[in-house]
Structures are given as structure tokens and as C-alpha cells.
Amino acid sequence: MSSRIVSLLLSVSIAIVTTAFTSLLSGVSTVALLVCFTMAFFSSYLLFYFALEFLVFREINEAYRMIEKLRKKDFKIAKKRSKPLLSFVKKLNQEIYTYGANKQKEIDHLKQMEVFRREFLADVSHELKTPIFAAQGFLHTLLDGAIDDENVRDKFLLKAVKSLDGLNTMIQDLLTLSKMEAGFITMDYDIFDISQLTRDVFEQLEEQAAQRKITLRFDQPYQEVMxxxxxxxxxxxxxxLLENAIKYGSKNGNVEVGFSNSEQNLLDIMVKDDGPGISVEHLDRIFERFYRVEKSRSKDKGGSGLGLAIVKHILSAHDTEIKVNSKVKKGTAFTFQLQTTPVDNEEITKVMPPRALEPTSIED
Known part of the structure; x- marks a missing residue:
């Protein structure tokens, strides 16, 4: 039913009733009754039409439009009218729409989480299966008689231990990620020299880099960077980040770490390799758990597949994010920012002189 039909029916009814009562008066002519009917009809019609059209039907139609937007998953609420004629109806419409939009978002989120859960279970099952089956195979071989051969025994035991060490690393990384996501791990902030910390990491990974003949270096002479x-x-x-660069960088290549001031109280940190790079379609997914890029970042490189996911969560807890810039056959650069001083500390801490962070851009 439209507002015109409802207004017409009501107006006719009022006009008839008004004319009927008027006709009871003595001395009322037919012309007067006709005028009374006409005035009652038109005045009632206009009153009811505008009241229904602008106060009721318009808001009902707005509710239908909101429902249609929900069906199309359009969650943007239209701008409020400057002077709503029936504010409580409009407010009710918006409340219904907001409730529906939130529920739809929850449903979509649950669907995404279900997909993520299935993918995660498949990935973690596959990742855990490999070291378990490897260690199991080596141990069964020893039990089947190879244990009597001293050379074979030591070789297979070392391989089994290596597989189990990899399994332990993966489990520890999974526990770390789970604790971070649950908020059980808090950040213990302090002022320290990140340049010296990086030098210590260089020494820790020196042997690993030497195996691939990769040089670990700063992009400029050492300076204290707080x-x-x-x-x-x-x-x-x-x-x-450095282990990632060593594994996937080019043999006989270089891995560089650089620092530069970008904004006040913010420092850019860059880790760059000259490896085969990452194609564009993989860049948005490399921080997912167990995600591996085929060929240049294949599974035979080792690792738990959780390193970049942990990096992302740690930096997120520091209210910053990691960015990646990579070109195929040109190398990959990871960059992130850290504060140089506490937010409420006006004291200027010694940092690197301001300059452009050139290594973050992979040149053609």
C-alpha cells in the first residue's frame, strides 16, 4: 500500500463523516454540503499524504534500502539528514542496520577464520609430519640392524637429532606466536644500541653466512644508534630477517643492514639481500604462517616457516609494521621503524644523521 492510497481512503472517510454530520444541521443547502465534502477531502488528503509520505513511508523505504545494502554487503551507513522529521524512526532504522551490518561482518569473519583454521591445520600437519617421519625412518633403520654399524649409527642418529631439533624449533615458534596473539607476551621497553645488537647477531650468524659465502655488513661505517x-x-x-636473507640470498653475495632517521624520534631499520627476489603475487602472503614461495624460497631451505610471522607480530606489538620491497633478480629489502626515545621524553637521543634510506629501494 502506498501513501496515496491510504491518504485517499482516509480522506474520503473523513469527508463523508464530516458531510454527514453537517447535513444534520437545519438549513444547510446541497451546495454547502458539497463544499464541505470537498474541503474536508482535500485538506485531509494533503495532511495524511505528507504525514505518511515524509514521516512513515520514507523511513520504511529507507529500512528496505538498508536491508538491500546488507544483502549486497555494503556496510556504509548513509549520511544523516540535517533535520530528520521523525528522528526515532530513523534512529530505529540505523540501529537495525548497524546491528545487521555487525552480524554480517561477524559471519564473514567466522567464515574467514574457518578457512584459516582448515588451512592452518593442513599446513601444521604437513610441517610436523616431515621431521617426525624423517626421525622415525632413521630410528627404525637403526632398530632393523643398522645400529651395529658404527658409522651408519652415528650418521643416522645425527640426522634424527637434526630432524627433532627442527621439530622443537617449530613448536617453540608456534608457542611464541600463540602467546603473542593471546596477549600473554608483553614488551619490556628500554633504550639500547641497536647497532651493537646487530653486530652481536652478525657474530652469531657468521658461520651460517660463511657456508654460503655471504658477507654480513652495515651499509655505512658503524655508529652508535639508540x-x-x-x-x-x-x-x-x-x-x-638476517637468517631469511642468508638462506635466500645469492651465494657469494652481500646482506646489508642500514639505519636512518626518517621522522622525529623515529628510526628506519633496513635488512637487504641481493638474492633472486620475490614476485609480486607472493609479497602480500610471505608473513603468513608456513607460507613458502616456490623455487627460490622452497622448503629445502629449512626453517620453521614461522620466522616472518613472528617478526610481524613482534613489530605489531611495538606499534609499527614491517614493509617489504622486492624485485625478481634484484633482491629483497625489509624495513621497519622504531622509536628513538620514549614518547613522553623530550630528551633527544643520539641517532644516525638524517639521510635517505636508499637500500630500501631495489634499483632496476
Whole structure:
């Protein structure tokens, strides 16, 4: 039913009733009754039409439009009218729409989480299966008689231990990620020299880099660079990024770490390799758990597949994010920012002289 039909029916009814009562008066002519009917009809019609059209039907139609937007998953609420004629109806419409939009978003989020859960279970099952089956195979071989051969025994035991060490690393990384996501791990902020921390990590990974004949270096001569962060967690970030660069960088290549001031009280940290790079379609997913890029970042490189996911969570806890810039056959650069001083500290801490962070851009 439209507002015109309802207004017409009501107006006719009022006009008839008004004319009927008027006709009861003595001395009322037919012309007067006709005028009375006409005036009652038109005045009632206009009153009811505008009242219904602008106060009721318009808001009902708005509710239908909101429902249609929900069906199309358009969650943007239209701008409020400057002077709503029936504010409580409009407010009710918006409340219904907001409730529906939130529920739809929850449903979509649950669907995404279900997909993520299935993918995660498949990935973690596959990742755990490999070291378990490897260690199991070596141990069964020994039990089947190879244990009597001293050379074979030692070789297979070392391989089994290596597989189990990899399994333990993966489990520890999974526990770390789970604790971070649950909020059980808090950041212990302090001011420290990130340049010295990086030098310590260089020494820790020196043997690993030497195996691939990769040189670890700063992009400029060493200087003290102070930052305000959790030193233990940032050390873990630097280790994961450097291990990643060593594994996937080019043999006989270089891995560089650079620092530069970008904004007041913010320092850019860059880790760059000259490896085969990452194609564009993989860049948005490399921080997912167990995600591996085929060929240049294949599974035979080792690792738990959780390093970059941990890096992302640690930096997120520091209210910053990691960015990646990569070109195929040109190399990859990871960059992130850290505070150089506490937010409420006006004292200027010694940092690197301001300059452009050139290594973050992979040149053609």
C-alpha cells in the first residue's frame, strides 16, 4: 500500500463523516454540503499524504534500502539528514542496520577464520609430519640392524637429532606466536644500541653466512644508534630477517643492514639481500604462517616457516609494521621503524644523521 492510497481512503472517510454530520444541521443547502465534502477531502488528503509520505513511508523505504545494502554487503551507513522529521524512526532504522551490518561482518569473519583454521591445520600437519617421519625412518633403520654399524649409527642418529631439533624449533615458534596473539607476551621497553645488537647477531650468524659465502655488513661505517624498544624481541626480529636473507640470498653475495632517521624520534631499520627476489603475487602472503614461495624460497631451505610471522607480530606489538620491497633478480629489502626515545621524553637521543634510506629501494 502506498501513501496515496491510504491518504485517499482516509480522506474520503473523513469527508463523508464530516458531510454527514453537517447535513444534520437545519438549513444547510446541497451546495454547502458539497463544499464541505470537498474541503474536508482535500485538506485531509494533503495532511495524511505528507504525514505518511515524509514521516512513515520514507523511513520504511529507507529500512528496505538498508536491508538491500546488507544483502549486497555494503556496510556504509548513509549520511544523516540535517533535520530528520521523525528522528526515532530513523534512529530505529540505523540501529537495525548497524546491528545487521555487525552480524554480517561477524559471519564473514567466522567464515574467514574457518578457512584459516582448515588451512592452518593442513599446513601444521604437513610441517610436523616431515621431521617426525624423517626421525622415525632413521630410528627404525637403526632398530632393523643398522645400529651395529658404527658409522651408519652415528650418521643416522645425527640426522634424527637434526630432524627433532627442527621439530622443537617449530613448536617453540608456534608457542611464541600463540602467546603473542593471546596477549600473554608483553614488551619490556628500554633504550639500547641497536647497532651493537646487530653486530652481536652478525657474530652469531657468521658461520651460517660463511657456508654460503655471504658477507654480513652495515651499509655505512658503524655508529652508535639508540632506540627505545624491547631489546630481546628486536634481537629476535634481526635474527629472523638476517637468517631469511642468508638462506635466500645469492651465494657469494652481500646482506646489508642500514639505519636512518626518517621522522622525529623515529628510526628506519633496513635488512637487504641481493638474492633472486620475490614476485609480486607472493609479497602480500610471505608473513603468513608456513607460507613458502616456490623455487627460490622452497622448503629445502629449512626453517620453521614461522620466522616472518613472528617478526610481524613482534613489530605489531611495538606499534609499527614491517614493509617489504622486492624485485625478481634484484633482491629483497625489509624495513621497519622504531622509536628513538620514549614518547613522553623530550630528551633527544643520539641517532644516525638524517639521510635517505636508499637500500630500501631495489634499483632496476
Amino acid at each position: 632506540v627505545y624498544a624491547d631489546a630481546k624481541r628486536i634481537r629476535q626480529v634481526i635474527i629472523n
